[in-house]
Amino acid sequence: MQQFLSNIQIKVNDYLFLKDPSSSELGKRIISGSVELMHEIGFEAFTFKKLAKEINSTEASIYRYFENKNKVLLYLTIWFWGWTESKLVFAITNVEDKELKLKKAITIITEDVLEDRRFKDMNERKLQKVVYDESAKAYINKLVDDENKNGVFANYKSVIQRVSDIILEINPDYPYPKMLVSTIIEGTHLQRFFVDHLPGLTSPKTNSDSDVVQEFFIDLAFKTIKT
Amino acid sequence: MQQFLSNIQIKVNDYLFLKDPSSSELGKRIISGSVELMHEIGFEAFTFKKLAKEINSTEASIYRYFENKNKVLLYLTIWFWGWTESKLVFAITNVEDKELKLKKAITIITEDVLEDRRFKDMNERKLQKVVYDESAKAYINKLVDDENKNGVFANYKSVIQRVSDIILEINPDYPYPKMLVSTIIEGTHLQRFFVDHLPGLTSPKTNSDSDVVQEFFIDLAFKTIKT
DNA sequence: CATTATTGATAGCTTTACTATTATATTTGC
């Protein structure tokens, strides 16, 4: 499995780039450098000029790959969803028990990745942090309709569809499966941000071993879908 | 009540402005103009230069009230939470039945305001849209810790605390009340955005009369807190 | 009525976001 996973490549909608960053050495440096730099200084302060310096290239060269920094963040976000889907598929394949399957699925979409490093050009831990903290900025804007029309969010929709399907297996009458799944996913991002920065808006950590955010959403999901 | 409400003023933490916009004619124009302009063109495209033109003032004058556009958005967001809290307090005062009280509370925090206009300098409907679509950009950034230290989020925390308290009245053993409330609040924003722009990530509208987002969260809340 | 505070008008500076041009290095087809 580990072996197989190390051979797969995450595909990202080509609307998001001018030249495929996975197709060249420089492109890969742009991606891994973007993750590093956004993780370090945040999306607002991130510029192509700073990135160019970081990866020993030039601003103009980066512009041949991406139109602007927004598309880079969206690229990373969509890559993240492709990666999440791949983890999800392997986690639930051949699991017969419906409830166990749902539990595994929610664990995947809410987990806090510590180290993964299956992809040598992608620091998944830092990527997850970037996606958690910044991804809403990538799609909550006036361009989202155009991006959506071009199929940009297909990876994200796949993840939601898959988990949604498991919910419907358990309770075919539950009326809001997708709403529940997207609430769990986006809620996880936000709660993790709150735990770190605005603890007054969230619940305190229980014991140090457990992941309170994950517990909360698993509990919420099972109670919500029960008839 | 309506009479009383028209006499109250929403207080916003003074860390957010250099000069209190509610203290002058120009200040009020900056606020109402910001709501109009952000609603129209979105936060990214919003600039103090454009705002100055809109309200017949100058860029430099606006800079005497606010350090930057981020603080304006945060000001609007915090005002929105103060306003929400005032609505919440009146909705639940003297309501004895715990479950009814919770239902009213969740209705307030998830409602889609059509017209309100109790505050002549604030278009609440447009403000709500701006807060729904853009507010995450105001606080999800590297400055949040500093802002939080200065008590900026007190209005927001109050709202969460109040609803949280009602949940604990119904079920004192529910372990994650604040997490649930902040998930409902932020989830509402996001689901409304999804319904409009990314319907594939959410559930379809049921019948045109009902508010599916509100229904979903009320259903979710009651099921989740039940023992 | 003198002083103080507020706003407007204008200028300017730095950074960001992006494009264009040319030179150099690398790859690829033949």
Next chain:
DNA sequence: GCAAATATAATAGTAAAGCTATCAATAATG
């Protein structure tokens, strides 16, 4: 092996955004 195509680097430059400074005009206040 060499010409042609392609990719990248180096550099320059433009427009807008973001922000500060100065000073004059006006309004408020004591």
